[in-house]
Amino acid sequence: MKKILILVLSVLMMLSVVACSSTTDNNSSASSTTFTGTSSGMQGPITVEMTVEDGKITNVELTEFNETASLTSVAVDRIPAQMVEYQTTTVDVVTGATFTSNAIMRAATEAAVAAGLDKETLNANAYHATAADDETWSTEIVVIGGGGAGLSAAISAAQEGAEVILIEKGSVLGGNTMMAGGAYNAVDTIAQSETILTEAQKHTLDSYLKLSTSDEKLHFEEFPEWANVLTQLQTDIKNYYTANEGKTAGVDMPGFDSISLHMWHIYVGGLRQMNDGEWIASNIELATTLAENSLESYDWAGELGVGTASKEGAGETLYTVLGAMWPRTHSYTAGQPLIDVLKTAAEKAGVTIYTETAGTTLLTEDGKVVGVIAEKADGTKITIDTSVGVIIASGGYCANPAMVKEYDEYWGDDLSATTLTTNVGTNEGDGISMAMDIGAATVDLGVAQMMPSSSPLKGTMTDAIWSDASEQIWIDGNGKRFVNEYAERDVLAKA
Structure with missing residues (x-):
């Protein structure tokens, strides 16, 4: 009897140990068991629960998942289903969700090993x-890139009556816009008039009045076209003071902004000395276009259905996003809801959209770009002929740290070939490389923006310091303030 009792206890102990790694469904046969595996994703652990019946994978489910849903939705739907269909834990990664795809496969492999x-x-x-057979498409305009810029370009072209195809390398639309924090800088004098100019802002405006176009530190010898911007800014400030004579900053003096002030911030924000001693500055024509049209573009997005707030009643919503240098930042509906609105508007305008279709080569004829060769995720080659042209809106290159390091002329040893990025993984410089391959000139590849407030462990913005510059004080280990929180982002990063 004692031996039988010991045997029963031993069996119970064995069952309890097995139960730590698997469970048996009481409603199924004894051979139907679930096993779990866990691996590290971008935002935390990913746990897979795998059901095995008679040695076959019958279900794969993600029971712990903290990744960004808008970027990984295709991977979440496709990879578990393919594991069941093909009885494997090794399938193709999903473009734009490579890290997550590999984590799911590692976790599933661990569960499969546990299942024996x-x-x-x-x-x-x-x-x-x-790959399937090669295909050839024809259209008037091809847009390469399905982020905010690409979708906006496609919508605008289609609204003007063009036939438009948009191709996106990733499995979902959104690109780097999906990662943006919903901050948009635009001169909005009506909204500014509803605010009160702070004493600190008044001090800044006074300092601009003291500047001289002959000041060598402003480098107008190298960039004389920008001298007129300072002159116009000083005129705007003087007119503003005259119009508000007798009013006091911090009490009843209304907020101020102007095109010239925005342009001045663009100039000083982009005026930098490279490692070789050469100075660079923003292109004044592009700066003018940006400063003069930002509010109109913001309102255009609002007309499409994006949540925006400008002009009357928007004064209390203005703030200074980190690195903006002035409280002209407007909020907008960001993330997946923004992309959903733009996608709907594009389709309504007649734009044909293809995801998991990457542009690889620009086609030229007599010095003109006449199309693009693209490749689907399965390797299928697509030749797209255009009668009007190609718009490259495929983002930058900061998710390609080796490329950033190769062209860097500014950060030096502060940058490495493995520096983390806040960008989505698809921002690898594809469009830049395609253009360079056909002889296109480039501008300012030597300066990539560094985000001073991103996570040092993952590169993401969601795990770091992120708020209005007026609400922050940056201090060192000794409690001493070491930088102006309103400074440009590269200044903050270098500090």
Whole structure:
């Protein structure tokens, strides 16, 4: 009897140990068991629960998942389903969600090992999509890139009556706009008039009046076209003071902004000395276009259905996003809701959209770009002929740290070939490289913006310091303030 009791206790102990790594569904046969595996994703652990029946994978479910849903939705839907269909834990990664895709596969492999599935068989069943026959498409305009810029360009072209195809490398639309924090800088004098100019802002305006176009530190010898901007700014400030004579900053003096002030911030914000001693500054024509049209573009987005707030009644919503230098920052509906609005507007305007379709080569004829060769995620080659042209809106190159380091002329040893980024993973400089391959000139590749408030561990903005510059004081380990919080982002980063 004692031996039987010991045997029963031993069996119970064995069952309790097994239960730590798997569970049996009481409503199914004894051979139907679930097993779990966990791996590290971008935003935390990813746990996979795998159901195995008679040695076959019948279900794969993500029971712990903290990744950005808007960027990983395709991976979440596709990868578990393919694991069941092909009886493997190795499938194609989803473009734009590479880190997440690999984490799901690692977690699933751990669960499969716990289930006792044969690793050789799983590896032999590895699924990789195969290319279909080459295709040729024709349209008037192709837009390469489905982020905010690409969608906006496609919508604008279609609204003007053009036939437009938009191709996006990633599995979802959004690009880097999906990562943006909903901050948009635009001169809005009506909204500014509803605010009160602070004493600090008054001090800044006074300092601008003391500047001289002959000051060598302003580098007008190298960039004489910008001298008129300072002259216009000083005139605007004087007129503003005259119009508000007798009023006091911080009490009853209304807020101030102007095109010239925005342009001045663009100039001083972009005036930098490179490692070789050369100075660079923003292109004044582009700066003018930006400063003069920002509010109109913001309101255009609002007309499409994006949540915006400008002009009358918007004064209390203005703030200074980190690095903006002045409280002209407007909020807007960001993230997936923004992309949903732009996608809907694009489709309504007649734009044809293809995701997981990457531009690879620009086609030229007699010195003119006449199309693009693209490739689907499965390797299918697409030739797209255009009768009007190609718009490259594929973002920058900061998710390609090796490329950033290769062209860097500013950060030096502060930058490495493995520096983390706040960008989405698809921002690898594809469009820049395509253009360079056909001889296009480039501007300012030597300066990539560094985000001073991003996470030092993951590069993301969601795990770091992020708020109005007026609400921050940057101090060192000794409690001493070491930088002007209203300074440009590269100044903050270098500090």
